[in-house]
Each structure stands twice: as C-alpha cells, then as structure tokens.
Amino acid sequence: MSLESGSGAPGETADDRRIRDVIVLGSGPAGFSAALYAARADRAPLVLTGQELGGQAGLTHTIENYPGFPEGVGGAELGQLFQKQAERFGAMVELDSATAVELGQWPFHVKTYSAEYTARTLIIATGASPRKLGVPGEQELTGRGVSYCATCDGWFFKGKEVVVVGGGDSALEEGLFLTRYASHVTVVHRREELRAGRILRQRAERNEKISFRLSTVVQAIRGETAVASIVLRHVVSGAIEEKPTQGVFIFIGHDPNTEFLRGQVDLDAKGYVVADARMRTSVPGVFVAGEAADSAFRQVATSVGMGVAAAMTAETWLAEREAELAEAGA
C-alpha cells in the first residue's frame, strides 16, 4: 500500500475515504483534540464518533473548570466547538462506532456497525461509561426512573423526590443540578465520609433541598412500570428501609469503553489501555487519549492534553514510517 495522504479532498472515492492516515475512535474532548492536531498536520483524520457525540462532557450541563471559559460553558456547546474546529482543518466525522479492531497487522483494520476501514495510525479515545450498581431492578427500570445523566433526565423529575447514589464529585455536582427540578434530593453513599472535594461538599451540605444517607447501600430498586421505591441498608446497624422515590440517579464512577480492544492491545486489570507518557500503547502505531487510559484525572482539560499528545506522537510515528518505506522503495 502506498502512503499518500488519505485526504478528504474533492474527487476522493468512497474507497479512498476508508483508508486513512489517522482514524480517531471517539468524539469527546480527547478525540476531537486529537483530530484537530492530526487535521492541522494535513492528515485528514476520520473521527468515528461512538454512540455519544461529544462524549460524556457533552452530557454535562455546565463545565466550570475548563480554562478559557470564566463563566463556564455548556458541555454540548463545548463539544460542538471542538468538532467545528477540527472540521475546519479537514477532519471528517462519521456517526458510527468501532465494534472490532485488528491490530495484528499494519495497516490496521477497524470494523464499525456499517463499514470497514483501514488505518495507518489509530488513536483510541473511546472514553468511559457510567458504572452500574448491579442491584435488582436497576436494569429493568433504566429509563423509567433510573438514570445515569442528570442533564439528560433531570427535567422529568420536576417537583419529585429523587435519590442520588454515590459520594464523589459527580454525585454531588449532579445532585446539586437536580435541585433545580426535584423537590428533594437524598444522596446515598456507602461510607461515612464523602469522597467529593471541599467546594462541592460545602455547596451540597448548605443546600436545603439536599439530605444525606451515609454508610448506606442500595439493595434493590422497585417499581412495576416506573421507579416507586428504593431499598436501603445501613452498613453498620444492618437496618433495612424501603424509601419511596420516583427517581434514582447513579453516579458511582466509570468503566473504560475498551472491551472491544481486549486481546488486541494491552489493558490493565481495570480495562484501561496501558500507555506511556507519549500516549503510545503496546502496539506501534496505536495511540490512546482521554478516559480510555485515565482513571486518575478524568477532566476535560486533561483529556484535551492527552488528545493533543497522542496526535503529535502519531504524526511523528507516521512521518518516520513514511521515511522508512520511501528509503526501502516501497
């Protein structure tokens, strides 16, 4: 295969479009930042968006800690800005998800729901998904009162009582957001101390609409066609209570969206892609950015930085490979 740039130029055929110098998997802050840098290196990257255009950040109501937006910025709005900027320099965006990859040969193969692609470099930016509690009723009542996204579903709970599960920043931030709609928010956390940072903790503790049930776990979520109650157990006393509620919002962390990569690239025990400081994975030519490789920071700003780094390393790798092949007369 020749290595002329797989650009999105006029006159390009559908087959050309399927052979890319750079394919980015994911459209969150990491994915679009990688695409922006790859586009500016004139690689006309293809972004396969995944299920959630804009990633998790796109579902966040307001992002207050992304530098450059002193008044905060809507998550969806920021995602659109990222996309627009990457497209301006030649990134192509397909609303499709990678379902399988073959990284055992080069160039790499990427299978999606509707097509197959060939990539000379791959940047994995598939992010992470909300973790499930795994209690009876959770799965059956998802979308019927059980939710993992306050921004998406909060409005449906106007004037109703809801429960938020989790004690981290997400639980408190989303719980605070829910007080706009809900008449009351009960935060259920499995330990006595909240994990969330001081500012959010103080804001939540001072909010009259929020109360806490600490050292408490969820045993089941009940309801016929919609959530009607939640069964709670105090971990010290063992006391069990069935508390009426119409909404259960679960924010107990995330798991990386990397299952489809298993056996193709090294993952750690929790499923995160193993990478070095330059975002190189165990497979030369495959790079990673954002929450697929990051269980520690999980910020828009850090994901953006990782996306930029991954694209810069990918560009160096590709240029070296092209030089090698040119020298070998390939």
Ligand code: NAP
């Ligand atoms: P997190 O910090 O990992 O917190 C998860 C929470 O869920 C913890 O309180 C944990 O309990 C609880 N939990 C985990 N598994 C559970 C289970 N099976 N049953 C019951 N409870 C369970 O996750 P996060 O809140 O999504 O935050 C992730 C990262 O994003 C963090 O670094 C956070 O700082 C960052 N973040 C920042 C902001 C912000 O700066 N505004 C907003 C959102 C998120 P334990 O405490 O007992 O482990």
